[in-house]
Structure formats: C-alpha cells, structure tokens
Amino acid sequence: MPWFSFTSLTHPYDPVNGTIPIIALGKYFEENGVYKIPVGLQIHHGIMDGYHMGLFYEKLQKELNNPDWLSITPYLKKL
Incomplete structure (x- = not known):
C-alpha cells in the first residue's frame, strides 16, 4: 500500500x-x-512465534541498511 x-x-x-x-x-x-x-x-501463531517474527524484522533491517543488493546495475553490465 504505497499510498499511505x-x-x-x-x-x-x-x-x-x-x-x-x-x-x-x-x-x-x-x-x-x-x-x-x-x-x-x-502470521498465524500456530505457524510462527513472535521470536521468529523478530528474526524476520532483524534480517529485513540488516538488508535495508546495506541496500547494494537492490541495485540492478551489476546485472545490466552483464548484458
């Protein structure tokens, strides 16, 4: 929902x-x-606990802190 x-x-x-x-x-x-x-x-609690959700958010934050992986430039250089 990128509008708000x-x-x-x-x-x-x-x-x-x-x-x-x-x-x-x-x-x-x-x-x-x-x-x-x-x-x-x-998430349904029967599938995942709050601990696992915390791990998800930690991993997401780590990836967003180093956004080089978001760049498509390396892929364009191969073309």
Whole structure:
C-alpha cells in the first residue's frame, strides 16, 4: 500500500489460507534525515512465534541498511 503510511494493520482472517504469511509495505517517508517504511507482518501463531517474527524484522533491517543488493546495475553490465 504505497499510498499511505501506517502504524498498525490487520487483514481479515481466511481459514482456508490462514497459514500463508501476509506482508504489507506502506508509503516510505523521511524522518530526521532517515528514510523509513512501515512493514506489517501477519502470521498465524500456530505457524510462527513472535521470536521468529523478530528474526524476520532483524534480517529485513540488516538488508535495508546495506541496500547494494537492490541495485540492478551489476546485472545490466552483464548484458
């Protein structure tokens, strides 16, 4: 949802697809010279604990702190 930022987000529960993780990204913004983007993660507790969600957020933050992997330039050089 790149049109707005959020602090909390809840999706309707679907028992048929309830075990599929739902990740939502909001609109990025700048705050005190730092770019931020809200990331919502909705997981069925029977599949994953809060600990595992914390690991997800840690890994995501680590990757976003070093965004070189987002660049497509190395791939274009191969063409």
